[in-house]
Amino acid sequence: MIPMSLAEIAAAVDGRISETADPEAIVTGGIEYDSRKVGPGGLFLALPGEQVDGHDFAAKAAAQGAVATIASREIDSAAIYVDDALRAVAALARTVARRSAATVIGVTGSNGKTSTKDLVGQLCASLGPTVATEGNFNNELGHPYTVCRVGPATRYLVLELAARGLGHITELCEIAPPDIGVVLNVGISHLDGFGSIETTAQAKSELPRFLAPEGTAILNADDPRVARMAESTRAQVITFGIRSGADIAAADVEPGDGRHRFTLRTPDGEASVELRLWGGHHVYNALAAAAVAWRLGASPDHIAERLSEAGRQSERRMDVFTLPDGTTVIDDSYNANPASMGAAIRTLGQLPTAGRRIAVLGLMGDLEEQSTECHRRVGEQASEAGIDELIAVGDGTQPIISGADGVAATTHVPDQTAAIELLRKRLRPGDTVLVKGSRHRTWDVADHLRAKEDNDQ
Template sequence: MIPMSLAEIAAATGGKLSETADPEAIVTGGIEYDSRKAGPGGLFLALPGEKVDGHDFAAVARDRGAVAVIAGREVNVPAIYVEDGLAAVAALAREVVRRSEATVIGVTGSNGKTSTKDLIGQLCARLGPTVSTEANFNNELGHPYTVCRVEPDTEYLVLELAARGLGHITELCEIAPPQIGVVLNVGISHLDGFGDIETTARAKSELPRFLDSTGHAILNADDERVAAMASRTEAGVLYFGLGDGADITAEDLDPGDGRHLFTLRTPDGTAPVRMRLWGRHHVYNALAAAGAAWVLGASPERIAEGLSEAGRQSERRMDVFTLPDGTTVIDDSYNANPASMGAAIAALGQVPTAGRRIAVLGLMADLEELSEDCHRRAGAQAAEAGVDELIAVGDGTEPMVDGAEEVAEAVHVPDQTAAVERLRQRLRPGDTVLVKGSRYRTWDIADFLRAKEDNRQ
C-alpha cells in the first residue's frame, strides 16, 4: 500500500484511533481480512462473519506484524474503530487512488472479464509495475482490497468490475475512477439480479458512462448492445472485434489446435499472434486487451509478443491438461452462463483428440424463466460441436439431454458423485473431457480428473 500513518488512515476512513494506537505509526503493507495472511507493516480488517468473527483474531494479526486493526468493536490491540468495515476499506481505497499516479483500467462484461483482466494485467506488466484483481475477487470487498495493494511505484491498476444489479459498477468506479474502460459483451447471466438482458446492458454501460472526456472506452464492435454504448460516453472510443468497423481486429484467423493464430491489426500496423490460451472466445479477450495496451502506447509488435506469451492465471478457466493415459481434460468449471458454456463446448469440438469428445455439464444458475431453453440450447451446441457423449449433471440440466438429439450418448445423472462414477467406468485413453457448470456444481468432477493429472499443457 502507499505508506500512510494511522492518523491519516483514521481520517480517510472516518475512524477513531484506540488509546494504544500510535498516530504516527506508518502502514506500508496491504490490508488483509484473513489473520493468517497478515504481515509486517500491514493492516488487519476485522469483519464479523456467519461462522467466525475476525475481531477474535485481532491479536493473531498483531503478532504476525500488523500495525493495527480496523475494527467495529473493542479489541485488545492498536485499532482504528469504524462503524462499517467494508465502507472503511472502500474509503481507504479511494484515498490510495487519490495519492497514486497509476492509470486505472476497468473491465466488465457478461463473460470473459477475468480472462481479459488477466491478459491486460500481463500486457501492462510488460510496460511497468502493475496491480490487478486476483482471480475474480471483484466484489465490495475484493475491489477495494485490490486497490489497497497499490504501491508508490505502481503504474497500472487493472480492475475487474462485476455487478448483480444497477448501480454496482458505478459504485466500484467511484472507489477507483478508471481512465480506460473495457466492455466485452452483454449476455444472459444473473437474471435474478438484472431481470432481463436490457437491464444487464444498462448496468454494463455504467463503465463507459463514468469515463470523462480524457478517458478511453474500448467497446466490442460485434456486440450491438456494447457498440451502442459509444453514444453514452464522453470518452474517446476504440472498437475491437472480428467484423467491420473494428479498430483492433484479428486477420487470417487460424484455429490451430484450439489455440488460435492470427494477425493482430491496430491503427499503427500489424503483428502475428500465436495464443497459448484455448478457445476462440479468447481471441475476443485478446483483442480487448490489445486495445487497452494500444491506448497505453504499446506497439503492435510488443502487444503481439505479450499476447503470444500470456498464460492462464485464474483457476478452473479453460485449464487444459493431460492425464497419464493421454486423456485430455478441459477444466472450465469455475462458472457458467449461456455464452461461456457455448464457447467451452465449441472449444471441445476444436481440440484434436484420438478418442471421444465428452462434455460433462452442470447447471447454469440464475437464468430464471430462460433456464429450460438455455440448457436445451447447450445440448444442441454439444451436438453441433461433434460431442460423442454428454453427461448432464444435477437438477435443472435435464433439457440438455433433450437438446442433444444427435449426440450418440446423452444421459442425465443426479449429482457429481454419479458423474464421477460414470467417468470412472467409461473414460478411455485418448478421450477429451470438458467439465463446465456454474460455481461448485462440477468442481468435484474436475477434482477427480485433476487427481490423475500428469502434465499440464
C-alpha cells in the same frame, strides 16, 4: 499500500484511534483480512463472520507486525474503530486511489471478464509495475482490497468490475475512477439480478458512461449492444473486433489445435499472434487487452509478443491438461452461462483427439424463466459441435439432454458422484472430456480428474 499514518487512515475511514495506538505510526505494508498474511508495517482488517471473527486474531496480527487493526468492537491491541469494516475499507480505497498516479483500467462484460483482466494485467506488467484483481475477487471486499494494494510505484491498476444489478458498476467506479473502461459483451447472465438482457446492457454501460472526457472507452464493435455504448460516453472510443472494421482487429484467424492464431491489426501496423490460451473466445479477450496496451503506447510487435506469451492465471478456466493415459481434460468448471457454455463446447469440438469428445455439463444458474430454453440450446450446441457423449449433471439440466438429438450417447445423472462413477466406467485412454457448470456444480468431477492426473504419475 501507499504509506499513510494511522491518523490519516482514521480520517479517511471516519474512525476513532484507540488509546493504545500511535496516530503518527505509518502503515507501509498492505491491508489484509487474513491474519496469516499480515506482515511488518501492515494493517489488519477484522471482519466479523458467522463462524470466524477476525477480531479474535487481532493480537496475532499485531505480533506479526501489524501497525493496527481496523475493528468494529473493542480489542486489546492498537486499533482504528469503525462502525462497518467493509465500508471502512471502501473509504480507504478511495483515498488510496486519489493519492495514486496509477492509470486505472476497468474491465466488464457478461463473459470473459476474468480472462481478459488477466491478459490486460500481463500486458500492463510488461510496461510497468501493475496491480490487478486476483482471480475474480471483485466483490464488495475484493474490489477495495485490490485498490489498497496500490503502492507509490504502481503505474497500472487493472480491476475486474462485476455487477448483479443496476448501479453496482457505478459504485465500483466511484471507489477508483477508471481512466480506461473495457466492455467485452452483453449476454444472458444473472437474470435474477438484471431481469433481462436489456437491463444487463444498461448495467454494463455504466462503465463507459462514468468515464471522463479525457478517458478511453474500449468497446466490442461486433456486439451491437456494446457498440451502441459509444453514443453514451464522453470518452474517446477505441473499438475491437473480428467481423467489423474495428480499430484493433483480428484477421486471418486460424483455430490451430484450439489455441488460435491471428494477425493483429492496429492503426500502427500488424503483427502475428499465437495464443497459448485454449478456445476461440480468447481471440476477443486478446483483442480487448491489445486495445488497452495500444492505448498505453505499446507497439504492435510488443503487444503480439506478450499476448503470445500470456498464460492462464485463474483457476478452473479453460485449464487443459493431459492424464498419463493420454486422456485430455478441459476444466472450465469455475462458472457457466449460455455464452461461455457455448464457447467451451465449440472448443471441445475443435480440439484434435484420438478418442471421443465427452461433455460433462452442470446447471447454469440465475437464468430464471429462460433456464429451460437456454439449457435445451446447450444440447443443440453439443450436437452441432460433434460431441460424442454428453453427461448432464443435477436437477434442471434435463433440457440439455432433450436438445442433444445429434449426440450419440446422452445420460442425465442426479449428482456429481454419479457423474464420477459414470466416467470411471466409460472414460477411455485418448478421450477428451470437458467439465463445465455454474459454481461448484461440476467442481467435484473436475477435482476427481485432476486427482487422477496426480495419482497416476
